[in-house]
Amino acid sequence: VTDPLTALATAFPRDFAFGAATAAYQIEGAVSTDGRTPSIWDVFSAEPGRVHDGDTGEVACDHYNRVPSDVSLMRDLGLSTYRFSVAWPRIQPGGSGPANAAGLAFYDRLVDTLLENGIAPWATLYHWDLPIELEHAGGWPVRDTAYRFAEYAGIVAEALGDRLHGLITLNEPWCSAFLGYGNGVHAPGRRDGAAALAASHHLLLGHGLASESVRAAAPSVPFGITVNLYPTAPAVPPTYDGPDRPAYDDAVRRIEGLSNRWFLDPLFGRGYPADVVEDVRATSALEFVRDGDTDIIAAPLDFLGVNYYTRHVVAPSAYPGSSGVEFLSRGLPVTAMGWEVDPDGLYDIVRWVHETYPAVPIYLTENGSAYDDVVDVDGRVHDPERLAYLRDHLAATSRLISDGVDVRGYFAWSLMDNFEWAYGYEKRFGLVHVDYETQRRTPKDSAVWYAALLEAHRSGAGPRSGILDG
């Protein structure tokens, strides 16, 4: 008899990548050190009312000054992989021009320290910290930003490409476009649907253009992009056949169209989905899409990164002035974000990608949960809900693999508690608890469990990657 932890650990191929992820602005702090200049998030978080409690990333987890001890923490957890992001304003203060050597040196040290500790470094080039000068020049709704991004991508690939194990151009372009320029809850806080659609196109274009500069500078580094995907379900049972059934199905089509297909269809060479083009026509005629753009966006991918947190459940809405869709709860348990815990949603969305698009290795580049964690009198952080979330989403991942889906890695979001964007430091996603007064790190129970799983995976072998060897 094997215990459940060993059974789960050994269900993963031996070369499966188990990691954790972070993003520059959420953990680094040191916002004006070594020549860094402000990004849209520095400016946005300084504006009253934008971020919970007026929090900013000025200090965050002070990771910039704590690389040696933070990497030791990762080694103690037994991570085989670590996904971090590179802050554009450290590399090109002002958003264009020559590389800032002091800024690059930080990531150089980080990458070397990871490798010395046996951890494979994966870099994300853009996790939302656009240099403010580029926003002043129009930001992502402007075409030139895509060219600026490709130039920056080439600089990073040139400097780190000899040591990276994976390179991700963009993190969640849906968030950058629709939360940043559409509803304004993220930086730069604009509320303009047409600008959001233009941003989505120029983000994808930037990704495609970057594939040229990155492949030229670092031909052997696996190259990909990370999208956040939402399985979307109607708020009525599959058998429901009331007169409004078609309206439910249409609400589902529109939401999953704009969140999933709007990005995946062009990335996989299909251009923008015609039904969504029709849905958004009243907002934008998409005049910014030029001949040849969709070919650039369809540059070959070595892998697709998928971030998954929850499923959307929708209904047609009768409220005038709403965009016609309501988001509902099914009464499942929710995290501190109010997001329903639904591991089957992870299975469903990745399986859908596998069945809908050409074969590509998939990495789960983020998955995790926020809870109101506290350090207990025993000095530990008891987070049974996060432990269960992690366990159940890893079980869903192992089912994908045994059903023949080519999933090659899983990165927990997040290594440590950090600046949770508009929620500031209120929401804690970490495997490791951070005391923001003292910067003390305390691995939570979920981290202890994850370390045990990774240890069992290393020693308990597991099959020699059946599906990966064909």
Ligand code: PNW
């Ligand atoms: C992702 N939404 O953000 C990001 O990649 C992380 O930086 C972030 O900390 C994490 O998920 C948790 O939020 C998202 O509103 C933020 O749909 C908001 C949404 C989705 C993803």
